[in-house]
Amino acid sequence: MTPAIEVANLTKKYGETVAVENLSLTVPGGTMFGFLGPNGSGKSTTIGCLTGLLDPTAGEIRILGEPFHDSAVALKRRMGVMPESLGLFDALYAHEFLFFQARMFGLDEETARRRVSELLDAMELGGTGKKRLSEFSAGMRKRVAFAAAVIHGPDLLFLDEPFESIDPAGVASIKQWLHKITAQGRTVFLTTHVLETVERLCSQVAIITKPGKLVWQGDISALDRDGTISHDGKEFRTLEQLFLHLTGERYAQLEWL
Amino acid sequence: MNVPLILRLVGLRYKLLWAQTRTRNGRIALFFTGYAFAVLILILMTAGGIGAAILAVRQGKAEFVAQAVLGGLFLNALLGSVVTGFGINTAFTDQALRRYAIGARDRLAARHLTGILEPVWIFVLGLDLGFCTGLYAMGAGSFWLGAVAVVLLLIADYLLARVFATLIEWLSHVKGGTAILFLMLMGVCLLPSILISRLEKAHGAKEAMLAMLQYTPPFAAAALMTNPGAGLIHQFGLLGAWIAILLVALAAIEKQAAKPRSAAAAVATWDNRYERIASIFGPGMAPLVGRTLRYYVRSNKVRFNYIAAIPLLAFLTFNHANGQAGPEHYFVRGLGAFVIAGFLGTAVMATNQFGFDASGFRRYFLLPVPAGAILRASSYTALSMGGTLVAAALVLWLLFAPVPLDARMDCMLLACGVGGLCLFNALAIWTSLLAPRPTNFETTFGNQLSLSANVLLIGGVLLCVFGTMALDKAAGPAAVLNYWWVSIPAAALAIVFYLYSLRLGASLFVSRRERLLNALEGRN
Numbered sequence: 001m002t003p004a005i006e007v008a009n010l011t012k013k014y015g016e017t018v019a020v021e022n023l024s025l026t027v028p029g030g031t032m033f034g035f036l037g038p039n040g041s042g043k044s045t046t047i048g049c050l051t052g053l054l055d056p057t058a059g060e061i062r063i064l065g066e067p068f069h070d071s072a073v074a075l076k077r078r079m080g081v082m083p084e085s086l087g088l089f090d091a092l093y094a095h096e097f098l099f100f101q102a103r104m105f106g107l108d109e110e111t112a113r114r115r116v117s118e119l120l121d122a123m124e125l126g127g128t129g130k131k132r133l134s135e136f137s138a139g140m141r142k143r144v145a146f147a148a149a150v151i152h153g154p155d156l157l158f159l160d161e162p163f164e165s166i167d168p169a170g171v172a173s174i175k176q177w178l179h180k181i182t183a184q185g186r187t188v189f190l191t192t193h194v195l196e197t198v199e200r201l202c203s204q205v206a207i208i209t210k211p212g213k214l215v216w217q218g219d220i221s222a223l224d225r226d227g228t229i230s231h232d233g234k235e236f237r238t239l240e241q242l243f244l245h246l247t248g249e250r251y252a253q254l255e256w257l
Numbered sequence: 258m259n260v261p262l263i264l265r266l267v268g269l270r271y272k273l274l275w276a277q278t279r280t281r282n283g284r285i286a287l288f289f290t291g292y293a294f295a296v297l298i299l300i301l302m303t304a305g306g307i308g309a310a311i312l313a314v315r316q317g318k319a320e321f322v323a324q325a326v327l328g329g330l331f332l333n334a335l336l337g338s339v340v341t342g343f344g345i346n347t348a349f350t351d352q353a354l355r356r357y358a359i360g361a362r363d364r365l366a367a368r369h370l371t372g373i374l375e376p377v378w379i380f381v382l383g384l385d386l387g388f389c390t391g392l393y394a395m396g397a398g399s400f401w402l403g404a405v406a407v408v409l410l411l412i413a414d415y416l417l418a419r420v421f422a423t424l425i426e427w428l429s430h431v432k433g434g435t436a437i438l439f440l441m442l443m444g445v446c447l448l449p450s451i452l453i454s455r456l457e458k459a460h461g462a463k464e465a466m467l468a469m470l471q472y473t474p475p476f477a478a479a480a481l482m483t484n485p486g487a488g489l490i491h492q493f494g495l496l497g498a499w500i501a502i503l504l505v506a507l508a509a510i511e512k513q514a515a516k517p518r519s520a521a522a523a524v525a526t527w528d529n530r531y532e533r534i535a536s537i538f539g540p541g542m543a544p545l546v547g548r549t550l551r552y553y554v555r556s557n558k559v560r561f562n563y564i565a566a567i568p569l570l571a572f573l574t575f576n577h578a579n580g581q582a583g584p585e586h587y588f589v590r591g592l593g594a595f596v597i598a599g600f601l602g603t604a605v606m607a608t609n610q611f612g613f614d615a616s617g618f619r620r621y622f623l624l625p626v627p628a629g630a631i632l633r634a635s636s637y638t639a640l641s642m643g644g645t646l647v648a649a650a651l652v653l654w655l656l657f658a659p660v661p662l663d664a665r666m667d668c669m670l671l672a673c674g675v676g677g678l679c680l681f682n683a684l685a686i687w688t689s690l691l692a693p694r695p696t697n698f699e700t701t702f703g704n705q706l707s708l709s710a711n712v713l714l715i716g717g718v719l720l721c722v723f724g725t726m727a728l729d730k731a732a733g734p735a736a737v738l739n740y741w742w743v744s745i746p747a748a749a750l751a752i753v754f755y756l757y758s759l760r761l762g763a764s765l766f767v768s769r770r771e772r773l774l775n776a777l778e779g780r781n
Contacts, residue, residue, distance in 0.1 A: 053622045054771060076625035085778070087620035089548065091555050091613070091698050095527070096548075103532075103544040104624050113527065129526070134699070 001029040002065040004156050004187035005050060010059035012045050012212070019045040020212030023059070027204070030185040032178060034202035034220075036195070038247050042212025043191045044084050047158055050189075051081045064155060077105060080154030084161055086145040090134035094125050094144050097133060098151055105152035112151075119147040122173070138165040146174060150181075157181060159190040163197060175201060195239045199223060205239070207246050215246045259359050263367045266349065266357075270371045314395035323479035324470075326388050331414050331475040334381045338418045339425075351515075373415045382411050389482055398482045402489075406481035409496040413474040416503035420510060426701045427514040429557040439564045446572035474499050538637055545626070545634035552613060553606055553642055557701035563602035566646055567653065570594040570601070573722055584660040585734035588670075591654065592737070593725030595670045597718050598650045599643030599678030600685075607639035607682060608710035610689040611777055612696035618777050622770060629763030632686070636759060640682050647674035665741040676748035677721075679755035684713050686762040690769060693776045 005027035012020040020042040027033045037043045048054035050061060052072050061068040063075045089097055095116050102112035120126045123143040128136070133144060142165050149157060157178075163171045178188050178201065192198060198205060199220065206217040220229060220239060228235040229242055236242040244250075316322075349371060354364040372378075389403035428434035456462050470476050477495040480488065531554070535546035553559050574587055574594045600607070610632070611618050621631045651671060660666065692707035706714065728737060766773075 051623055053619060053774075073625050073627060076623065079623075081623045083616075083619055083623070085616035085619055087616050087618075087623065089552075089617040089620070090615055091552050092548070096551065099527075100544050100548050104626065106625070 001185070003027060003062075004029045004031075004033075004064060005189065006060075006062040007046075007050070008060045010046065010049060010061065010212075011057045012042070012049055012054060013057045018211045020049070020056075023208065023212055023214055025206055025214060025217065027187060027189060029064075029187050030182055031204050032182050032188045032202045033190070034198035034205040035189060035191045035208070036193075036198065036205060036243060037191075037208040037212075038210065041208050041210045041247075043208065044160060046208070046212060047081075047083070047160055047189075047191065051079065051083075051158055052076060053083070077152075078155045079158065080149035080152065080156070081158045082145045082149040082160060082162055086141055088133045088141060088145060088148075090132060092133055093130060094128050094133060094136070095120060097144065098147055101148040102151045107152060115151050119151060123147050123170070139167060139170065142166050143170060150177070155186050157186065157188045159188065161192055162190060163192060163194065195243060199239045207243060209247045216242070258366060259363050262357060262359055263363060263370060266354075266367045267371050267374055270349070270374070274376075311391060311395055314392065314397040319392060319395075319397040320479055320483040323388070323392065323483050324476050327385065327410060327479050327482075328470075328473070328475040330381060330384055330388075331410065334378075334414050335418050335421070338377060339421050369415075369419075372419065373412065378411060378415055381414070382407065385410065392482055398484075403482040406478040406492075406496065409493075409500065410474050410478040413496060413499045413503060416500060416507055420503055420507050422701075423507065423510045423514055425561065426557070427510060429561055429701045430514075435560060435564060438561065439568075442565050442568045446568040446576075449576065535638075538634070541626070542630065542634055542637070545630060546638055549635050549638040550642075552698075553603065553638055556606060556613065556698060558605045559603060559642075561701050562605055563642070563646070566598065566601040567650060570598055570650060571653075584658075585738075586729055587658065588660055588666050589729040589734050589737050590722075590725050591658070591660075591670060592673050592728075593721035595647065595650060595673040596677030596721045597681070598674050599640075599647040600681035600714075600717065602646050603639045603642050604681070604685070604710075604714045605706065607636075607643075607685040608688045608706060608713055609692075609694055609696055610635040610639070610685070611773065612689075612694050612705075613698045614777070615695065615698070616778065619774065627763075628767045628770065632690075632763050632766045633759060635689075636682060636686055636762075639685065640678065640755075643678045643682065647671075647678055650674065663738070665738055669738075669741045669744045672744035672748040676744070676751035679748070679751040681713070681717060683751070683755040683758035685710075686758045688713055690762055690765050690773070693773055695777050695779055 003026050005025065007023055007025040010020055010023040010025075011018070023042075023046060035043055035046070045054065049056045050063070050068070052068070064078060066075060068075055089100070092100070098116040098119060099112055102115060103109070107115065117126075120128075123146070125140060125143060125147075128140070133141060136144065142162070146159070146162060149159065162174060166174065178190075182188055190198075190202070203219060203221055204217070205220050207215050209215050216231065218229075222229050223237075223239065228237050229239075230236075231242060231245070234245070236245065349368055351364055351368065354367055359367065385407040386404060389398070389400065389407050392398040392403060393400035425438060428438050452466075456466060471480075472495060474496055477492045477499075481492045481496075529547075531550045532543050532547035535550055536543040538546050574591045606613060611621075614621075622628060624631075651667070651674060654660075654670060655662070655667065688707065688709045692709040694705060694707045694710075696705045704711065
């Protein structure tokens with residue numbers, strides 16, 4: 001299967017500040033891919049470059065087998081993105097926003113309406129009628145953003161912190177849908193700080209550290225199979241242990257607390 | 258009362274104002290504001306304040322001139338703050354202040370202290386005190402009594418502005434409120450000319466009016482300033498009563514405005530009006546234009562300005578208090594009004610096209626359309642909405658203007674309308690791209706525009722109004738009408754400039770998108 005994402009030597013600089021440095025990454029098609037890193041390590045910047053929000057300073061990006069730069073508009077039609085800031089139009093009602101999103105991604109009016117209704121019901125947002133998105137709770141806003149990302153049935157789905165603020169039932173539903181999406185050969189690229197979720201959901205993981213440097217990429221199914229992952233001659237029983245080892249993150253002690 | 262914390266909040270407000278100067282636009286704004294402030298203070302305090310006082314005392318009409326000066330400043334500050342939004346920004350909402358360990362009374366005090374210490378009110382206080390100093394220097398009043406009167410007058414002015422602003426904000430949210438607002442605006446625009454004509458005709462009306470005005474805050478302050486011995490308690494009591502009444506009124510309106518709005522409808526209703534209207538721009542643009550149209554129609558700021566535009570234009574054209582009256586003069590002033598007609602209603606959003614999108618701005622670049630289409634959709638919406646105002650103004654002119662029908666006049670007015678529409682919207686593209694600002698969609702009041710947008714809007718309106726007045730005086734209506742054909746190439750030039758701006762702006766929109774993202778998401 002064609003890799004869903006191929007990144008070669010991606011670099012993104014803001015003036016003198018390097019946000020992503022020489023990142024090379026391959027995401028196999030049809031997988032649930034976890035993209036992990038500490039705060040400020042460049043995850044969202046990388047997603048920004050992969051989705052066309054930001055211009056890379058250097059490097060090459062191929063999405064679904066095609067160079068992103070050359071066919072961005074056509075490729076965007078096959079991508080669904082749930083950005084970290086959600087990117088909602090707050091003055092609209094949920095159904096208006098989803099309808100707009102569906103129409104922009106080329107769905108005809110009838111299909112768009114049907115999918116909007118189905119998604120609102122599935123997301124338990126059906127009763128929000130004339131409530132603007134600005135009045136929604138954090139969890140409801142996240143559900144709307146997720147619905148907007150999947151409404152056109154994308155081949156590649158980018159999810160930046162998709163489960164934060166959503167209640168357990170909502171998370172369970174989304175996880176179920178994500179499994180269904182990958183089972184159909186489509187790809188999910190997600191970032192989250194909840195490593196247990198990544199352990200359960202993802203088969204492939206990449207870990208980056210500041211400034212956007214890839215420190216590990218691999219298959220984490222060994223955790224399920226053997227109960228450990230080996231790296232640098234060491235055994236790690238959880239993804240969290242591996243993550244802390246690779247990123248050098250530590251617990252800070254506050255004496256007064 | 259937790260005075261130290263309240264004062265720290267006032268300090269924080271000024272720190273936030275200062276923080277805005279960290280951006281390039283902020284530094285430019287600070288420079289111009291500081292410069293304008295210093296120059297105006299100097300001119301007005303000497304010429305307008307002390308100068309007026311000297312003149313008043315010499316003529317033996319100190320109280321009369323004090324009434325006129327204080328009344329004028331009072332009204333100008335009131336109208337200026339309500340119309341432009343300066344000085345009534347809510348720095349801290351009651352909800353935001355709840356995070357601090359202060360009670361309801363302290364929150365109220367903190368809100369209004371930060372409000373009244375906004376630079377614009379300090380500016381008004383400076384002018385009032387300049388006048389007070391002038392009177393004192395000429396031996397026509399007590400400085401300290403005058404200073405206290407001026408401070409009380411300022412408090413009354415600030416409270417009245419807040420009462421109006423909160424009332425209009427509340428009305429713009431309730432059902433039928435728009436109609437009430439429209440009637441209020443018509444009243445404000447038409448009342449002065451009706452009153453003046455009545456006063457001129459009715460015997461004794463002027464005296465009755467003056468007697469009534471004695472009970473207003475500026476007249477009470479003027480009496481305290483120039484005639485401190487007589488009725489001291491009465492005048493202080495009057496100012497105190499005004500402040501108390503306005504405080505009670507403000508509290509009542511704020512309480513009403515804070516009530517939750519009607520519950521959300523249970524079922525989503527599909528309304529495709531906007532997309533259907535937008536489909537005139539083609540199927541590819543329809544969803545984008547439709548979305549932007551919804552934003553324009555739902556914005557309280559735009560709605561208020563849109564309904565205010567025609568009454569305001571009528572006022573600017575037919576109010577002859579400062580100009581020559583007569584059909585042909587109305588026509589010349591109408592030219593200026595038509596230039597701004599297409600822009601007045603939409604300017605707050607058109608000059609900052611992406612400022613209202615918040616995080617939604619990010620989504621534009623995730624959509625499978627060339628980024629230039631986003632800018633075009635946004636500008637087309639402003640242009641269409643402005644265009645309907647030009648059309649409405651022209652129809653109303655043809656039906657009701659007390660001017661004989663003349664094809665040259667109508668052609669000039671139309672050309673001015675179309676030209677102004679294109680010119681201002683072209684400039685609005687540049688302010689949107691080069692000086693964007695994150696803006697609160699929900700508010701009706703508070704000037705949240707960038708310096709460039711303010712210059713364009715306020716400068717544009719003043720230039721058109723005073724420019725046509727000057728033209729009327731210098732050349733006269735007949736000469737203007739002789740050159741009627743000039744308006745056609747001028748309009749064509751404005752159209753070309755708009756199309757050019759749209760084209761160049763589209764590529765700038767793409768190349769500057771990261772800067773725009775940073776600016777609109779609050780990062781420098």
